[in-house]
Amino acid sequence: MTDGWSSALLTDQYELTMVQGALHSGAAHRRTVFEMFARRLPETRRYGVVAGTGRFLEALERFRFDPEALDYLSRAGIVDDLTLKWLADYRFSGDIWGYAEGDCYFPGSPILVVEGTFAEAVILETLALSVYNHDCAIASAASRMVTAAGERPLIEMGSRRTHEMAAVAAARAAHLAGFATTSNLEAGRRYGVPTAGTSAHSFTLLHDSERHAFSAQLEALGNGTTLLVDTYDVVRAVNCGIELAGTELGGVRIDSGDLGPLAERVRRLLDEQGAADTRIVVTGDLDEYAIQALAIAPVDGYGVGTALVTGSGTPTASLVYKLVARAHGDDPAEPLAPVAKRSVGKPSRGGRKWGVRRFDDDGTASTELVYDHEPELGPLDRPLLRRLVAGGEIVGREPLSEARERHARAVKELPMAAQRMSRGEPAIPTSFEQRVNA
Amino acid sequence: MTDGWSSALLTDQYELTMVQGALHSGAAHRRTVFEMFARRLPETRRYGVVAGTGRFLEALERFRFDPEALDYLSRAGIVDDLTLKWLADYRFSGDIWGYAEGDCYFPGSPILVVEGTFAEAVILETLALSVYNHDCAIASAASRMVTAAGERPLIEMGSRRTHEMAAVAAARAAHLAGFATTSNLEAGRRYGVPTAGTSAHSFTLLHDSERHAFSAQLEALGNGTTLLVDTYDVVRAVNCGIELAGTELGGVRIDSGDLGPLAERVRRLLDEQGAADTRIVVTGDLDEYAIQALAIAPVDGYGVGTALVTGSGTPTASLVYKLVARAHGDDPAEPLAPVAKRSVGKPSRGGRKWGVRRFDDDGTASTELVYDHEPELGPLDRPLLRRLVAGGEIVGREPLSEARERHARAVKELPMAAQRMSRGEPAIPTSFEQRVNA
Structure with a gap:
């Protein structure tokens, strides 16, 4: 759909004027390290979800x-x-490490570490932040919804509530975090996310009667389809669906009203008529709290729109991309010096970081360790940075399914507190480990 | 950047399965009217801003x-x-009317009216909503920031806090609503939005000293540039800037700290040294309330990031796209019948609408009139729908500057209450005008 496009202008002007300034001063070619991290998590998140790596x-x-x-x-x-002239020849030639996509992150986790000259690394700032800030925010919200839904599948259907291209990325991020399907076709084509969707109220209103609309849908899509039953009267619609499709009817969708009691009523109605396998899908302004509240209702799946694509109150992840170390000159042997802005209330730590997750004997994550030096790993430590780009060559590609599986594992490893919907602290603390005598 | 791309898959799957169902039932070719409108405004908005028309x-x-x-x-x-086969041949062949881009809207305003067969009109639902819901949300937030800033210019700089393509659209929407410039280069290239930006903290940290960094920037970008002065110590940085550039220094930017008192102090410092024309730009987590609070500070411009691209608490405009009328058969002479879903608490009015704004003698808007029939206009009435597409041909293109000028006029026409930052009712009421004996 967008073959041949360039991403280079998806960039703030100041990245380029800084390159110009540094070319003039000669500092453009100094070796540097930039890192992406979040200073804190939103109050309603016990962990962040790394997403966007593949897109970046x-x-x-x-x-x-x-x-x-x-x-x-x-x-x-x-x-x-x-x-x-410098821009015309631009190719990133450095190294990039990052947390694996789908893994969790915590305050201070260095989820992206970019090593290169100042000019080649600074110029990626805006694009990298746009991709990760969006995708991490969506995936972090999605992961909570997946927790709230338990074993029941979630359908992502928020495309209409966000920018048309953000919608594609949101569908990808939601699937990564555990959503089963998406309504977004471009996400299906581009990323292989399974797609879903059958009909809206307009389809019923178009026809001369609900019965007319249901027959048309069943004929065109088969008895396994899902009928939307709340255009006029839910009970009448469910009865009509069973009359037409028999007990093979795939599902019914309720998009409005008191979803819990309605689902109870519809379940009874279906069961009474022997349609025990007909699924009930509920949609309509659901978020993680509404999903959790429906846990005791006889619901077989949830469709989530607005709350998903807007990050359920946190549409952006507040990740920053900071220069943390630089050389003084062009000598490749010279060690890099840590740098940090003088900030009140904004902890900025200079120097390149290494992220490590430490586990208890029972396999539960206990601490996020952020080292300012390459650490010696203990037997229960997992290093979190993997190489994404080596000498300018992209080496970190992987199928979306791997990130999805990794995320499911990463959440399972966290303490139970990670699953709480309430406001609170990160599921594990971050410990900054400084080199002795550094 | 994206030549040759197709937007057709930026669509929910159910739009296509509905087409399939309606092709089977024969209802696909019934003439229909779909309308886009907002049932209500967010509590913090006194008016909505129509944005996205050009992109749609x-x-x-x-x-x-x-x-x-x-x-x-x-x-x-x-x-x-x-x-x-039907999709392969798809070309929208109907008519589309819409509120002019940049105009204001209110609950019930029919900001887009799509007339065509069911199949050709329903299939545009997701894309139209994605574009308008995003762009209207951003423009509506931006317009309040412009009000809060008064005569002072606003720089849009939120690209890093939203999806990389949403960033381009956000920059466009902000400019339409009155922002002076954007940091986003693609918005400059694609839509001609003036761009701005000079340097970040990393540029200062890269160099051996702040003085070294400032000299480099002044040499590369000229004395008219804006220096970022809060990396270490604001007072020292301002003095250093004046020492190096003299009183010709274009501006200084403060990105952290207590912006009001800091601006006061920097203004005194600059004035004492004769740099009365050196501008002070403040940035750093500003929203419309922070901008308003800085009204008495000696600030010459504001940069706004996160709050702008996330719609300042309302990242999506909650516009819906509803079937409001349809034919029963294929007879082109048959009048369309109004249709609406039975809804509790969701006012859905059947039938095609006409939007009209009524003015007082003094030129102040008094009422948003939404007719279910073509109205006779009074001398103080302004019809709000203009033709965007005629028989499938796009006729509503216009330069972004026209929408920008229109928005400035449209806001000036509203009652003073429209400018309030507090929560409250829409600036003018909507009156639904039904045909007598309809």
Whole structure:
């Protein structure tokens, strides 16, 4: 759908003017380390979910200033000719490490570590943050909904409530976090997310009667389809569906009203008529709390829209991308010096970090360790950074299914507190481990 | 950047399965009217801002099922061959009216009216809602920030806090609503939004000293540039900037701390040294309330990020797209019958609507009139729907600057209450005008 596109202008202007400034001062080629991390989690999150890695690597590959982009930058007078020339040749040539997609993160976790010259690393800031801030926010909300839903499948159906391309990424992030399916077809095509959806109220209203609409749908999509039963009267609609499709009717969907009591009533109605296998799907402004409240209702699946794509109150993950170390000159042997802005109330720690998760004997995660030096791992420690880019070459690609499986495992490893819907502290504490005599 | 792309799969699966069902029942070709409207405004909005029209028309033009899309739909078994054939030939051939981009809207305002066969009109639902729900939410938040800022210019700089493509649309929506500039380069290239941005903390930290960094920036970008002065010590940084650039220094930016008192102090410092024309720009987690609170501070411009791109608490506009009328058969002379879902607490009014804004003698808007029939206009009435698509041909394109100017006028026409930052009722009431004996 977007073959041949360049991601290079999905960037704040100041990244390019900083490159220009640093080319003039000569500091552009100093070796640097930039890190992406969250200073804190939102109050309603016990853990964050790393998402966007696959999309970032795809966008990195397309981060090229093509003639059209260069022409714009030149015409608009945004950078000078020296900088344009540098941009025309731009290829990221450094190394990138990151937390594996689907893993959990905590305050201070270095979920992305970018090593390269200042110019080549700073220029990725906006794009990297856009991708991760969006996708992590959605996946972190989705993961809680998956917890609330227990064994029942979730359908992502929020495309209409967010930007049309954000919708595709949201469907991907939700699937990664455990949603079963999405309504979004482009997410199906592009990322292989299983898709779902049958009909809306307009389909019933279009026809001369509900019966007419149901017959048309059953004929076109088969008896296994899901009928939307709340356009006029739910009981009448369910009875009509069973009359037409028999006990083979795949499912009914309730999109409005008191979902719990309605589901009870519909379940009784279906069971009385022998349609014990007909599933009840509920939709309509659900969030993790509403899902949890429906745990005792006879519901077989949930559709979630607005709350999912808006991150259930937290539409962005507040990840930052900071310079944490740099060389003083061009000597490749010189060790990098840690740097940090002087900040009140904003803990910024200089120096490259290593993230490690420590486990108890029973396999439960106990601490997120963030080292400012390469640590020696204990037997119950898991290193969290894996190589995504080596010498400019992307080496961290993986199928979305791997991230999905990893996420399911990562959540299972957390203490029970991680599953709480209430506000509170991160599920495990972060411990910053400084080198002795550093 | 995305030439040749198709928007057709940015769609919920059920739109296509409904087409399949209606092709089977024969109802697919019934003439219909779909309308987009908001049932209510968020509590913190006195008016909504129509935004996304230009982007929707662009996406409509690209709404074609190309071989790649058809191949996916076929392989995934989403629709049958009859439907695939219909999709392959799909071109919207109907008429679309809409509120002009940049105009205000209120509960019930029919901001988009789509007339066509069921199949050709229903299939646009998801895409239209995605575009408008995002863009209207951002523009509606932006407009309040513009009010709060008064004559002072606003810079949009939220790209890193939202999906990378949503960022481009957000920059466009913010400019439409009155923001002066954006940091987003793709919004500059694609929509001609003026861009801004000079440097971040990493640029200062990269260099051996702040003085070194400032010299580099001044040399590369000229004395008119804006220096970021809060990396270490604001007073020292401002003094250093003046020492290096003299009184020609374009501006200084403060991104953290107590912005009001800091701005006061920096203004005194600059004035004492004769740099009366050096501007002070403040950034750092600003929203409309923080902007308003800084009204008495000596600030020359505001940069807004997170709050803008997340719609300042309301990231989506809750617009819906509903079937409101349809024919019973294929007779083109038959009048369309109004339809509406039976809903408790969700006012859905059947029949095609006409929106009209009524003004007082002094030119202040007094009422939003929503007619279910073509109204006779009084001398102080302004019809709000303009033709965007005629017989499938897009006729409603206009430069973004026109929408921007229209928005400035539309806000000025509203009663003073529209400018309040507090929670409350819409600035003008909506009156639904039914045909007598309808």
